Amino acid sequence: MTDTPAPLLDGIHTVLTPEYVEFRFTLAGLYSRFLAWLVDSVLVMVGTSALLMGLSMGMAAFPGFASALGIVLYFLVDWGYGITLESVWSGQTVGKKLLGLRVIQRSGVRIGFHHAALRNLARPVDRLPLFYLVGGVTALLSGSHQRLGDMLAGTLVVRERRLKLPSAIGVPAGQGLLADPLFVSRVKRLGTEAREAVLSAVLRREELSMEARLRLFSALGTKLQELLAMEKPAHLSDEKWTLLVAAALLPASAGAPTVRGRAVAA
Structure with a gap:
Protein backbone atom coordinates (compact mmCIF):
# COMPACT_ATOMS: atom_id res chain seq x y z
CA MET A 1 0.00 0.00 0.00
CA GLU A 160 -17.29 9.29 -3.14
CA ARG A 161 -17.25 9.38 -6.91
CA ARG A 162 -20.20 9.03 -9.24
CA LEU A 163 -19.19 6.40 -11.77
CA LYS A 164 -20.92 5.67 -15.05
CA LEU A 165 -22.39 2.21 -15.37
CA PRO A 166 -20.57 0.28 -18.11
CA SER A 167 -22.99 -0.62 -20.91
CA ALA A 168 -21.79 -4.25 -20.63
CA ILE A 169 -23.64 -4.60 -17.33
CA GLY A 170 -26.94 -3.92 -19.04
CA VAL A 171 -26.67 -6.56 -21.77
CA PRO A 172 -23.67 -8.83 -21.11
CA ALA A 173 -22.76 -11.77 -23.31
CA GLY A 174 -24.31 -15.03 -22.14
CA GLN A 175 -27.27 -13.20 -20.65
CA GLY A 176 -29.30 -16.42 -20.75
CA LEU A 177 -27.91 -17.09 -17.26
CA LEU A 178 -29.89 -14.11 -16.00
CA ALA A 179 -33.06 -16.10 -16.73
CA ASP A 180 -31.80 -19.03 -14.67
CA PRO A 181 -33.58 -18.87 -11.27
CA LEU A 182 -30.83 -20.93 -9.61
CA PHE A 183 -28.07 -18.57 -10.78
CA VAL A 184 -29.99 -15.43 -9.81
CA SER A 185 -31.01 -16.80 -6.40
CA ARG A 186 -27.43 -17.73 -5.54
CA VAL A 187 -26.13 -14.34 -6.66
CA LYS A 188 -28.74 -12.60 -4.49
CA ARG A 189 -27.42 -14.54 -1.47
CA LEU A 190 -23.90 -13.16 -1.85
CA GLY A 191 -22.61 -11.30 1.21
CA THR A 192 -22.17 -7.54 1.31
CA GLU A 193 -18.40 -7.62 0.87
CA ALA A 194 -18.64 -9.91 -2.16
CA ARG A 195 -21.35 -7.74 -3.72
CA GLU A 196 -19.36 -4.55 -3.27
CA ALA A 197 -16.15 -6.15 -4.52
CA VAL A 198 -17.92 -7.26 -7.73
CA LEU A 199 -19.61 -3.90 -8.37
CA SER A 200 -16.48 -1.92 -7.53
CA ALA A 201 -14.34 -4.01 -9.89
CA VAL A 202 -16.88 -3.68 -12.72
CA LEU A 203 -17.30 0.06 -12.26
CA ARG A 204 -13.56 0.73 -12.10
CA ARG A 205 -12.36 -1.76 -14.70
CA GLU A 206 -11.74 0.88 -17.38
CA GLU A 207 -9.25 2.56 -15.05
CA LEU A 208 -7.01 -0.52 -14.86
CA SER A 209 -4.18 -1.59 -17.11
CA MET A 210 -4.89 -4.71 -19.16
CA GLU A 211 -2.53 -6.85 -17.05
CA ALA A 212 -4.07 -5.68 -13.78
CA ARG A 213 -7.55 -6.11 -15.21
CA LEU A 214 -6.87 -9.72 -16.22
CA ARG A 215 -5.43 -10.55 -12.79
CA LEU A 216 -8.32 -8.93 -10.95
CA PHE A 217 -11.09 -10.66 -12.90
CA SER A 218 -9.26 -13.99 -12.85
CA ALA A 219 -9.22 -13.85 -9.05
CA LEU A 220 -12.83 -12.65 -8.89
CA GLY A 221 -14.01 -15.27 -11.36
CA THR A 222 -12.48 -18.09 -9.32
CA LYS A 223 -13.83 -16.69 -6.06
CA LEU A 224 -17.35 -16.29 -7.49
CA GLN A 225 -17.42 -19.90 -8.67
CA GLU A 226 -16.58 -20.91 -5.10
CA LEU A 227 -19.13 -18.60 -3.49
CA LEU A 228 -21.92 -19.51 -5.91
CA ALA A 229 -21.01 -23.21 -5.96
CA MET A 230 -21.36 -23.05 -9.75
CA GLU A 231 -18.89 -23.59 -12.56
CA LYS A 232 -18.32 -20.75 -14.99
CA PRO A 233 -19.63 -21.57 -18.47
CA ALA A 234 -16.69 -22.48 -20.69
CA HIS A 235 -17.57 -19.87 -23.34
CA LEU A 236 -17.42 -16.98 -20.83
CA SER A 237 -14.27 -15.16 -19.81
CA ASP A 238 -13.70 -14.36 -16.13
CA GLU A 239 -14.62 -10.74 -16.82
CA LYS A 240 -17.89 -11.59 -18.61
CA TRP A 241 -18.73 -14.04 -15.82
CA THR A 242 -18.22 -11.28 -13.26
CA LEU A 243 -20.29 -8.87 -15.38
CA LEU A 244 -23.17 -11.34 -15.35
CA VAL A 245 -23.00 -11.59 -11.58
CA ALA A 246 -23.01 -7.77 -11.38
CA ALA A 247 -26.01 -7.61 -13.73
CA ALA A 248 -27.89 -10.09 -11.52
CA LEU A 249 -27.10 -7.97 -8.46
CA LEU A 250 -28.44 -4.76 -9.95
CA PRO A 251 -32.17 -3.98 -9.82
CA ALA A 252 -34.22 -3.87 -12.99
CA SER A 253 -33.80 -0.07 -13.07
CA ALA A 254 -30.02 -0.38 -13.42
CA GLY A 255 -30.19 1.47 -16.68
CA ALA A 256 -29.87 4.71 -14.69
CA PRO A 257 -26.93 6.79 -15.99
CA THR A 258 -24.79 6.70 -12.88
CA VAL A 259 -24.36 5.03 -9.54
CA ARG A 260 -22.32 6.13 -6.58
CA GLY A 261 -19.04 4.20 -6.37
CA ARG A 262 -18.51 2.42 -3.07
CA ALA A 263 -15.21 2.60 -1.29
CA VAL A 264 -14.11 -1.00 -1.35
CA ALA A 265 -11.13 -2.93 -2.55
CA ALA A 266 -11.58 -6.09 -4.53
Missing part, protein backbone atom coordinates in the same frame (compact mmCIF):
# COMPACT_ATOMS: atom_id res chain seq x y z
CA THR A 2 1.35 3.42 -0.91
CA ASP A 3 0.24 6.99 -0.42
CA THR A 4 1.08 9.92 -2.64
CA PRO A 5 1.71 13.29 -0.96
CA ALA A 6 -1.56 15.05 -0.25
CA PRO A 7 -2.06 18.73 -1.14
CA LEU A 8 -3.78 21.13 1.21
CA LEU A 9 -7.36 20.37 0.12
CA ASP A 10 -7.49 16.90 -1.43
CA GLY A 11 -4.99 14.07 -1.73
CA ILE A 12 -4.90 10.56 -3.11
CA HIS A 13 -4.81 7.29 -1.16
CA THR A 14 -3.72 4.25 -3.16
CA VAL A 15 -4.57 0.68 -2.15
CA LEU A 16 -2.67 -2.24 -3.66
CA THR A 17 -4.72 -5.45 -3.59
CA PRO A 18 -3.19 -8.96 -3.25
CA GLU A 19 -3.67 -9.24 -7.04
CA TYR A 20 -1.42 -6.16 -7.47
CA VAL A 21 -4.32 -4.05 -8.67
CA GLU A 22 -4.34 -0.43 -7.57
CA PHE A 23 -7.45 1.41 -6.43
CA ARG A 24 -7.22 5.15 -5.84
CA PHE A 25 -9.38 7.08 -3.41
CA THR A 26 -9.61 10.87 -3.24
CA LEU A 27 -9.07 12.03 0.32
CA ALA A 28 -11.62 14.50 1.65
CA GLY A 29 -10.22 17.96 2.24
CA LEU A 30 -10.52 19.84 5.52
CA TYR A 31 -13.09 22.26 4.11
CA SER A 32 -15.59 19.57 3.07
CA ARG A 33 -15.02 17.71 6.33
CA PHE A 34 -15.68 20.90 8.27
CA LEU A 35 -18.97 21.45 6.45
CA ALA A 36 -20.03 17.85 7.13
CA TRP A 37 -19.10 18.28 10.79
CA LEU A 38 -21.13 21.51 10.93
CA VAL A 39 -24.25 19.73 9.67
CA ASP A 40 -23.76 16.86 12.12
CA SER A 41 -23.10 19.26 15.00
CA VAL A 42 -26.38 21.07 14.37
CA LEU A 43 -28.25 17.75 14.39
CA VAL A 44 -26.51 16.66 17.61
CA MET A 45 -27.35 19.98 19.28
CA VAL A 46 -30.98 19.72 18.18
CA GLY A 47 -31.17 16.14 19.49
CA THR A 48 -29.57 17.11 22.79
CA SER A 49 -31.87 20.12 23.20
CA ALA A 50 -34.92 17.97 22.53
CA LEU A 51 -33.84 15.49 25.24
CA LEU A 52 -33.17 18.27 27.74
CA MET A 53 -36.53 19.87 27.06
CA GLY A 54 -38.17 16.53 27.73
CA LEU A 55 -36.35 16.22 31.06
CA SER A 56 -36.57 19.89 32.08
CA MET A 57 -39.83 19.45 33.97
CA GLY A 58 -38.31 16.91 36.31
CA MET A 59 -35.07 18.86 36.82
CA ALA A 60 -36.51 22.30 37.51
CA ALA A 61 -35.63 22.04 41.22
CA PHE A 62 -32.01 21.00 40.49
CA PRO A 63 -30.47 23.63 38.14
CA GLY A 64 -26.87 22.59 38.89
CA PHE A 65 -27.61 18.95 38.20
CA ALA A 66 -29.46 19.95 35.02
CA SER A 67 -26.37 21.73 33.67
CA ALA A 68 -24.12 18.77 34.40
CA LEU A 69 -26.63 16.37 32.86
CA GLY A 70 -26.80 18.57 29.77
CA ILE A 71 -23.05 18.21 29.21
CA VAL A 72 -23.20 14.44 29.72
CA LEU A 73 -26.18 14.15 27.38
CA TYR A 74 -24.38 16.15 24.69
CA PHE A 75 -21.40 13.78 24.66
CA LEU A 76 -23.65 10.71 24.76
CA VAL A 77 -25.74 11.96 21.84
CA ASP A 78 -22.63 13.08 19.97
CA TRP A 79 -20.86 9.72 20.41
CA GLY A 80 -24.00 7.71 19.81
CA TYR A 81 -24.86 9.67 16.67
CA GLY A 82 -21.45 9.21 15.06
CA ILE A 83 -20.87 5.61 16.13
CA THR A 84 -24.36 4.41 15.18
CA LEU A 85 -24.65 6.09 11.79
CA GLU A 86 -21.09 5.33 10.68
CA SER A 87 -21.60 1.68 11.62
CA VAL A 88 -25.02 1.33 9.97
CA TRP A 89 -24.39 3.56 6.92
CA SER A 90 -20.96 2.15 6.05
CA GLY A 91 -18.94 5.13 7.24
CA GLN A 92 -21.42 7.93 6.67
CA THR A 93 -23.37 10.36 8.83
CA VAL A 94 -26.01 12.79 7.58
CA GLY A 95 -23.36 15.48 7.09
CA LYS A 96 -20.98 13.15 5.25
CA LYS A 97 -23.79 11.85 3.06
CA LEU A 98 -24.78 15.38 2.05
CA LEU A 99 -21.17 16.27 1.25
CA GLY A 100 -20.44 12.99 -0.55
CA LEU A 101 -17.89 11.76 2.01
CA ARG A 102 -17.33 8.33 3.54
CA VAL A 103 -15.07 6.83 6.21
CA ILE A 104 -13.13 3.75 5.11
CA GLN A 105 -10.32 1.63 6.49
CA ARG A 106 -6.82 2.31 5.17
CA SER A 107 -7.11 -0.97 3.27
CA GLY A 108 -10.01 0.52 1.28
CA VAL A 109 -12.83 -1.59 2.75
CA ARG A 110 -15.79 -0.48 4.82
CA ILE A 111 -15.40 0.25 8.51
CA GLY A 112 -16.92 -1.81 11.29
CA PHE A 113 -18.40 -0.90 14.66
CA HIS A 114 -15.04 -0.83 16.46
CA HIS A 115 -13.54 1.54 13.85
CA ALA A 116 -16.51 3.91 14.22
CA ALA A 117 -16.32 3.67 18.01
CA LEU A 118 -12.59 4.40 18.20
CA ARG A 119 -12.62 7.40 15.86
CA ASN A 120 -15.67 8.95 17.56
CA LEU A 121 -14.57 8.34 21.15
CA ALA A 122 -11.36 10.25 20.35
CA ARG A 123 -13.27 13.37 19.27
CA PRO A 124 -12.95 15.21 22.63
CA VAL A 125 -9.16 15.16 22.22
CA ASP A 126 -9.33 16.22 18.56
CA ARG A 127 -11.60 19.14 19.53
CA LEU A 128 -9.03 20.66 21.91
CA PRO A 129 -8.75 23.50 22.64
CA LEU A 130 -11.56 24.74 20.34
CA PHE A 131 -13.07 23.91 16.93
CA TYR A 132 -10.99 20.78 16.28
CA LEU A 133 -7.68 22.65 16.42
CA VAL A 134 -5.74 19.55 17.49
CA GLY A 135 -7.54 17.37 14.93
CA GLY A 136 -7.15 19.95 12.16
CA VAL A 137 -3.43 20.46 12.72
CA THR A 138 -2.89 16.69 12.96
CA ALA A 139 -4.79 16.17 9.68
CA LEU A 140 -2.69 18.82 7.93
CA LEU A 141 0.56 17.24 9.09
CA SER A 142 -0.40 13.58 8.64
CA GLY A 143 -0.18 13.42 4.84
CA SER A 144 -3.38 11.34 4.75
CA HIS A 145 -5.67 13.95 6.32
CA GLN A 146 -6.10 11.83 9.43
CA ARG A 147 -7.05 13.38 12.74
CA LEU A 148 -6.03 11.57 15.93
CA GLY A 149 -9.22 9.53 15.96
CA ASP A 150 -8.56 8.32 12.42
CA MET A 151 -4.98 7.37 13.31
CA LEU A 152 -6.24 5.42 16.31
CA ALA A 153 -8.92 3.61 14.30
CA GLY A 154 -6.86 3.17 11.12
CA THR A 155 -9.44 5.05 9.03
CA LEU A 156 -9.58 7.69 6.29
CA VAL A 157 -12.29 10.05 5.08
CA VAL A 158 -12.62 9.95 1.29
CA ARG A 159 -14.78 11.50 -1.38
